Amino acid sequence: DIQMTQSPSTLSASVGDKVTITCRASQSLSTWLAWYQQKPGKAPKLLIYKASSLESGVPSRFSGSGSGAEFTLTISSLQPDDSATYYCQQYNSYTSTFGQGTKVEIK
Amino acid sequence: QLVESGGGLVKPGGSLRLSCVASGFTFIGHGMNWVRQAPGKGLEWVSSIKSGSTSMYYADSVKGRFTISRDDAKTSLYLQMSSLRAEDTAVYYCARDKYGAHWFDPWGQGTLVTVSS
Numbered sequence: 001d002i003q004m005t006q007s008p009s010t011l012s013a014s015v016g017d018k019v020t021i022t023c024r025a026s027q028s029l030s031t032w033l034a035w036y037q038q039k040p041g042k043a044p045k046l047l048i049y050k051a052s053s054l055e056s057g058v059p060s061r062f063s064g065s066g067s068g069a070e071f072t073l074t075i076s077s078l079q080p081d082d083s084a085t086y087y088c089q090q091y092n093s094y095t096s097t098f099g100q101g102t103k104v105e106i107k
Numbered sequence: 108q109l110v111e112s113g114g115g116l117v118k119p120g121g122s123l124r125l126s127c128v129a130s131g132f133t134f135i136g137h138g139m140n141w142v143r144q145a146p147g148k149g150l151e152w153v154s155s156i157k158s159g160s161t162s163m164y165y166a167d168s169v170k171g172r173f174t175i176s177r178d179d180a181k182t183s184l185y186l187q188m189s190s191l192r193a194e195d196t197a198v199y200y201c202a203r204d205k206y207g208a209h210w211f212d213p214w215g216q217g218t219l220v221t222v223s224s
Contacts, residue, residue: 001167032208032209034210034211036150036211038150043200043213043214043215043216043217044142044150044200044211044214045212045214046205046210046211046212049205049206049208049210050206050208050210055212087149087150089150089152089210089211091208091209091210094138094155094157094162094164094209095152095155095164095166096140096152096155096209097152098142098149098150098151098152099149100149101149101150
């Protein structure tokens with residue numbers, strides 16, 4: 001099974017800061033990776049798919065990059081509404097694995 | 108667009124059937140999925156079914172105990188869960204495949220399954 005490791009587990013940043021979350025896979029994924037945002041008590045929301053494609057309606061301050069086994073989610077200018085937990089997701093042969101999540105807090 | 112039901116309290120070893128009714132899109136053309144989240148924990152992919160029920164896939168943690176199915180005429184997705192364990196306690200979400208790939212969007216609101224004696 002492919003394992004996904006996200007870092008950091010939590011981060012605290014100020015409004016306007018640039019924030020980067022990393023996701024590493026135990027084997028190459030090409031670009032079969034997505035990012036989700038989840039707020040407390042809510043279902044996850046798709047932000048980025050195929051490593052770097054921005055989902056429709058998602059603010060342009062969110063971006064994804066990477067290929068192979070290392071990926072990043074970047075928030076270019078952190079906003080109060082971005083306080084949430086972020087998960088990466090890989091899919092391989094129609095099975096899937098999520099990273100353990102990164103909780104983003106606003107200072 | 109996705110509404111789950113069927114969750115509740117069940118004893119260890121028991122069974123439960125979750126349902127997810129879809130609306131607002133062409134259900135028959137999309138793969139569908141179940142993802143769960145234990146209280147205070149992260150997301151765990153559980154199972155997927157391709158359009159036309161051509162193939163089904165399961166996480167190792169539920170293989171042999173859970174069965175995914177769909178009824179395209181009723182635009183409904185199901186998860187039959189048996190031999191339930193305490194560690195199956197979670198909110199269960201259904202989610203649709205998007206862009207012809209295994210990206211999950213939209214998601215339902217979730218239904219809580221609690222396995223406890």
